[in-house]
Amino acid sequence: MAFNEMLGSDGGVRAPYAGVSRWLESVNLDQLDRRRAEAELFYRRGGITFAVYGDTQGEERIIPFDIIPRILAGKEWNVLAKGLEQRVKALNLYLADIYSKQESLRAGIVPEELVWQNPAFRPEVTGVAVPHGVYVHIAGVDVVRIDENDFYVLEDNARTPSGVSYMLGGREICYRLMADLYGAHNIAPIDHYPDELFSTLCSVAPQRAGESPNVVILTPGQFNSAYYEHSFLADKMGVELVEGRDLFIRDDHVYMRTTEGPKRVDVIYRRVDDDFLDPLVFRPDSMLGVPGLFNCYAKGNVALANAIGTGAADDKAIYSHMPEIVKFFLGEEPILKNVPTWCCRKPDDLAYVLEHLSELVVKEVHGSGGYGMLVGPQADKAAIADFKNRLKANPANYIAQPTLALSSCPSFVEKGIAPRHVDLRPFVLTGANGVKIVPGGLTRVAMREGSLVVNSSQGGGTKDTWVIDL
Amino acid sequence: MLSRTADNLFWLSRYVERADYLARILEATSRLAMLPGAGDTAWASALITAGCYDAFKEIYGEPTTETAIEFLAFSDKNPSSIRRCLETARFNARAVRTALTVEMWETINGAWLELQKMNAKSFATGRSSQFTDWVKDISLRIDGSGHRTMLRNDAYWFTRLGFYIERADNTARILDVKYHILLPEASAVGGGIDYSQWAAILRSVNALTAYRWVYREELRPWLIADLLILKPELPRSLAACYGAIVTNLDSLSNAYGRHGKAQRVAQTIQTALQNTTIDGIFKIGLHEFLTKFIADNTKVGQAISDQYLA
Known part of the structure; x- marks a missing residue:
């Protein structure tokens, strides 16, 4: 039985939800439906859309927004925030280590082959110093709640995590449509996220850039599923949104083509994957990157956020070693829990997984977006048989975890108000001056009854997340 | 930008x-x-x-x-x-x-x-x-x-330039397709059909009412040409478009501290429009005048593109 964040385990309303509970009793469903429709219009008119790859029907879709906010008490958040800070610090130290001295490998914290055989490991950046030792400037750590006090990290997204525009958009809608409920709570603000992001990016600029470095966002372009977010962040930070073709290299420096001639670029918040950044070093067929960019980066003439090669820290096989990584680099006990993980590359683990497929969640080591995964308890026989074959064919490509009972929150669905499973993606910023996290994050909600898959590409929605004074 | x-x-x-x-x-x-x-x-x-x-x-x-x-x-x-x-x-x-x-x-x-x-x-x-x-x-x-x-900055000026370059082209094309019914001798033919044709031209540039306010007389083909080419007070006239094009290009060159071919070509076109009369245009030939204008306008668009957009 999943933990209900409003009703708790004993069925009484938990303190953080006292206001929401009262409010839910006072509003009628028509009113809620009207607000839901207004929220949808807000997204449509604003073009706040995403694209689902391989779907020709809905080229631009809106993400369903559930207007009932999710509430976290300040004291719950504080613990969570400490755990997130610890986790991201460890990620950065681990990356700095595997790209330089590799002490953690010699100490046996992480099996060497997990690093060498990891396609996201970039030997090209070994020995390349990054400003202030920061690799992961923006992390989106997925956290799930199991009960009153148990938060588990599900994934460390250290490449180019998205969703922050939905976090901010959701808050904007709540301002507009939920004034009654909003006014009755003391909610920690999140609107300064773009400012925090901007100062984080400026803090890692090459020294010669001086007081006001030229920061840009590099997007793959308007057909990318997160294009809206790229343009949103560029707009809110007041920086240029560039594509690869807007940039060129001269004398190992990056320039952008402007109406006033070339202008030097100091920091690139790139929303383009490593593979596509520089066709001279990575995929030669990439049209999205800039030939020669890697060289400028290696010479320290331009900063990239996130750094190249961060994928070596966030795949699902490394994930299982995170508790040891935290202990090794920080000498601390991990604050956030890790979900027990079977790595199918180990014969014993594989045997166990094959035996227990109907109880487990199986994921690809490098998968994301809820694609290519099996939720055992909800899969039919054919799907399980199919996965068995895939596992046997390429065991190292998979990990398995117990099916977690994700907590649920009251949500407005077609039938009325009902609990739906949620997770949380807080956005953790790391710059020269340490870690910053705006309170809360993006709550993703599985709108289908019983579903545990919250990814927007699989029909998940979002909620505003309120950290309230309590 | x-x-x-x-x-x-x-x-x-x-x-x-x-x-x-x-x-x-x-x-x-x-x-x-x-x-x-x-x-x-x-x-x-x-x-x-x-x-x-x-x-x-x-x-x-x-x-x-x-x-x-x-x-x-x-x-x-x-x-x-x-x-x-x-x-x-x-x-x-x-x-x-x-x-x-x-x-x-x-x-x-x-x-x-x-x-x-x-x-x-x-x-x-x-x-x-x-x-x-x-x-x-x-x-x-x-x-x-x-x-x-x-904001009144380069983004705004480029937006305006797009409107006016396109508008000048459109007005010139309407005139050019209909030039044969706008020649002074055409009025001799007269008749209801011509009147409707003239009115249609004015409607397509939103100027039927404006015509009456400017000239206060019945539709005369050469006055229609005069209105659409030379009257700066008509927002779709070639003169009005070039007034705006020159102004916006000047704003750009002031902001960027650099003058270029686009400014020079646009200024030349504007000066020519200011120093001519409709009689002068009919002497060159209306069709010839419009053909040259359309080509010159394209040149300005090209110069803007070369100077700023490439």
Whole structure:
């Protein structure tokens, strides 16, 4: 039985939800439906859309927004925030280590082959110093709640995590449509996220850039599923949104083509994957990157956020070693829990997984977006048989975890108000001056009854997340 | 600003202006085509003015009211149908939405969303005026939201340049397609059909009422040419467009501290327009004058592109 964040385990309303509970009793469903429709219009008119790859029907879709906010008490958040800070610090130290001295490998914290055989490991950046030792400037750590006090990290997204525009958009809608409920709570603000992001990016600029470095966002372009977010962040930070073709290299420096001639670029918040950044070093067929960019980066003439090669820290096989990584680099006990993980590359683990497929969640080591995964308890026989074959064919490509009972929150669905499973993606910023996290994050909600898959590409929605004074 | 951003803004405006212009042509022609004897040539002439007669003929052969409206308003096969213009405008806007104000973006995106709900029936004969009214309304809203909300900086100036370069081209083309009925000797022929043709020209540049306020006499073909070419007070005249083009190019060169070919060519065209009379133009030949103007205007567009957008 999943933990209900409003009703708790004993069925009484938990303190953080006292206001929401009262409010839910006072509003009628028509009113809620009207607000839901207004929220949808807000997204449509604003073009706040995403694209689902391989779907020709809905080229631009809106993400369903559930207007009932999710509430976290300040004291719950504080613990969570400490755990997130610890986790991201460890990620950065681990990356700095595997790209330089590799002490953690010699100490046996992480099996060497997990690093060498990891396609996201970039030997090209070994020995390349990054400003202030920061690799992961923006992390989106997925956290799930199991009960009153148990938060588990599900994934460390250290490449180019998205969703922050939905976090901010959701808050904007709540301002507009939920004034009654909003006014009755003391909610920690999140609107300064773009400012925090901007100062984080400026803090890692090459020294010669001086007081006001030229920061840009590099997007793959308007057909990318997160294009809206790229343009949103560029707009809110007041920086240029560039594509690869807007940039060129001269004398190992990056320039952008402007109406006033070339202008030097100091920091690139790139929303383009490593593979596509520089066709001279990575995929030669990439049209999205800039030939020669890697060289400028290696010479320290331009900063990239996130750094190249961060994928070596966030795949699902490394994930299982995170508790040891935290202990090794920080000498601390991990604050956030890790979900027990079977790595199918180990014969014993594989045997166990094959035996227990109907109880487990199986994921690809490098998968994301809820694609290519099996939720055992909800899969039919054919799907399980199919996965068995895939596992046997390429065991190292998979990990398995117990099916977690994700907590649920009251949500407005077609039938009325009902609990739906949620997770949380807080956005953790790391710059020269340490870690910053705006309170809360993006709550993703599985709108289908019983579903545990919250990814927007699989029909998940979002909620505003309120950290309230309590 | 990024050259690509400037390029997108420039073309965004051009496509909106073109959609607006096509809507006016459609409207004026629909009226004209209802006159006895005028229908046969009216749509062919409209398609020529819109620059897509050859493409049309290849698909449909001789134009009818239905096929011409479909092609100009909605067809996917016509890359500059009104629908395609608005879609391209929105594509450009989405590429540079950070350079647009929320108001501008929502107007363009809202129009695009409405357009998705339309189908061929929305453009059927008898309903086309509803559609053209909608298009004109959209272009007013885009123009107005830009005017009211954009910062007066390079983004704004490139947007304005796109509107005026396209508008100058459109006005010149309308005149050129109809030049034979605007020659002074044409008035000798006279008759109801000519009158309707002249009125149609004025309607297509939104100037039928304006004509009366400026000249206070009945329609004279040479005065129509005078109004559309030389009167700076008419917002769609070539003189007015060039006044605005020069002003916006000057704003750019002041802000960037650099003067270039675009400024020089535009200034030359403006000076020429200021120093000529309609009699002088008829002496050169109206068609010859317009041919040269269209070529010069294209040169200015090219110079803007070379100087800023590449």
